[in-house]
Amino acid sequence: MGKYAEDAKQLLRLVGGKENIAAVSHCMTRMRFALVDPGKADVKAIEAMKVVKGSFTQSGQFQVIIGNTVADFYNDFVKEAGIEGVSKDAVKQAAKKNQNVLQRIVTALAEIFAPLIPAIITGGLILGFRNCIDSLYLFENGTKTLCEISQFWAGIDSFLWLIGEAVFHMLPVGICWSVTRKMGTTQMLGIVLGLTLVSGQLLNAYAVAGTAAADIPKWNFGGFQVNMIGYQGQVIPAILAAFTLVYLEKFFRKITPQVISMIVVPFCSLLLSVMAAHFILGPIGWKIGAAVSSLVFAGITGTFKVLFGVIFGTVYAPLVITGLHHMSNAIDLQLIADYGGTMLWPMIALSNIAQGSAVLGMIWLQRKDAEAQEVNIPACISCYLGVTEPAIFGVNLKRGFPFVCGMIGSGIAAVVCVATGTTANAIGVGGIPGILSIQPAYMGSFAVCMAIAFAVPFFLTAAVGKRRLQAEEGKETAELAEIAAGAGASAAAGVVASAMRNKTESKQTAGELKAFLSGEAIPLKEVGDGVFSEGIMGDGMAIVPESETLYAPADAEVTVMMQDSRHACGLTLENGMEILLHIGIDTVDMKGDGFEYLVKEGEKVSAGTPLIRFDREKIKAAGHPDVTVCVITGEGDAKDIRFHTGMHVKERETAVAEFS
DSSP, X not given: OOTTHHHHHHHHHHTTOGGGEEEEEEOSSEEEEEESOGGGSOHHHHHXXXXXXXXXXXXXXXXXXXXXXXXXXXXXHHHHHTOOOOOHHHHHHHHGGGOOHHHHHHHHHHHHHGGGHHHHHHHHHHHHHHHHHHTOOOBTTTTBOHHHXXXXXXXXXXXXXXXXXXXXXXXXXXXXXXXXXXHTSOHHHHHHHHHHHSOTTSBOGGGSTTSOGGGSOEEEOSSOEEEOBOOTTOSHHHHHHHHHHHHXXXXXXXXXXXXXXXXXXXXXXXXXXXXXIIIIIHHHHHHHHHHHHHHHHHHHHSTTHHHHHHHHHHHXXXXXXXXXXXXXXXXXXXXXXXXXXXXXXXXXXXXXXXXXXXXXXXXXXXXXXXXXXHHHHHHHHHHHTTOOHHHIIIIIHHHSHHHHHHHHHHHHHHHHHHHTTOOBSSOOOSSGGGGGGBOGGGHHHXXXXXXXXXXXXXXXXXXXXXXXXXXXXXXXXXXXXXXXXXXXXXXXXHHHHHHHHHHHXXXXXXXXXXXXXXXXXXXXXXXXXXXHHTTSSOOEEEEEESSSEEEOSSSEEEEEEOXXXXXEEEEEOTTSOEEEEEESSSGGGGTTTTEEEOSOTTOEEOTTOEEEEEOXXXXXXXXXXXXXXXXXXXXXXXXXXXXXXXXXXXXXXXXXXXXX
């Protein structure tokens, strides 16, 4: 009987039995299930298992986080279940049946826009900074801007538009690239298609409204004419054109003999998709986008705008849980293209602030609970800076009432936001820095909304939580009193003394982890993977590599290896600390191609020992990021672990973490 046989039996029963499993696989840390009926899985009972570190559902897959020992657990599970394991891709395909049409659309949108978000946020910050220097009349008795009194800042303002224009006007290029990347077709063809939508030969989309119909340039084909109009900033035309290119390329690749596919497939795919984009899809997509944006704009500015505000402001946080919030990116960008700004995004920023303020209320309530503050404080800070998942999943949903208090505060702030017509120039950082993206005329009203989003959730959470925590403490005190009465005062004193003695004896000598690669050290939240970024597996850091050999960060024993994929390994230090080193994101799909183990399981290694050699070019060619993660999956006796990021590190030399 395997080590995890009993746990495997329990998990099999809790997921609904063998008959409820359509497919199962695993990666470095997680069991991945495609369930016949996801509703049969007892999630609470599964998460209560000692061997389980958490669970979540993503893209129709039910994923159970086990940790470094998932390979052993998986082997015991398939043995106990009497089923065959399959590849991760097979699980993804099986999981699609658990998604309805809307979920598939949302998943597709999320996967398209996720790689674009860093550039869009950067563009938003730049436009916000330009607002401050060229649109705020702060000088000479409120009659001039900084750009008007300083040639230097006027030059900076002009230079920064180079980036702003590239992000927002050339957005179709990024969309077409992202779609081809997601669908696994030729990304360069996607880039070229996107460039044809924003070419300088065409009338700029932002100039169409001010151009008479007779003055619009045209392609004249004799029997018919086509307007030479660009699609700068347009979302739907770019998405339609890109998917057309994808399916044309797949079609021609399927019917074309291999010997001439290099010529026929790209030529026919690109030519036909560009024609379709400008002759048919572009005009249709423009009208669809305009209809969607006008409908949302009417809701925000019409007779029932207050009702729209309270509904959207209240339900946005629950939308984050379902993943439906990704649809707002496309709507925001379309509003910006059509109306020169968006009134939707300010409410999103306020919702993030409100959830952060609910966590701030928990910080105040649990100010004497050091263990709770280790989660509360980082979650609050990240939420105020626009990353809501740690606050929502790590704090607010666990208690319930802080999440509701955040929703109420967000709804009230949103009412004031729409009532004052607060508008943003662009999508920015969805938290406190979001004020930089607000149009100068509305910065004051947005500041008032921010004050509401700060105050209401904080005071509601503090008031409701005080009663709830007091009730919990009263129950706990009664239980302790009962135990003390049964054990006697002297025995209780002995327990306290023993605990203090054990605490003193557990102090460890300070240690450190050396850089396992050369490159840029970044926090986990910037990795871009749901499990790693949200700290579900544990705290840690990552390195964007410049080298291709992974080194041991400390003296340790190699305890976990993935023989099939060879993209990760687990180490155990002498103090019991367990470390997971994971090369790339989703590189398990590569099935070991481009990876070579340089050590064996059970081998003792020293700091700086080569562990894995990998090929960065193969990783990139497979469409995966090569960012390499170091996660502390078990602290052992280590305390006060501190990570060093935001700097360039050199392998085997730079300290990237310290612990005592």
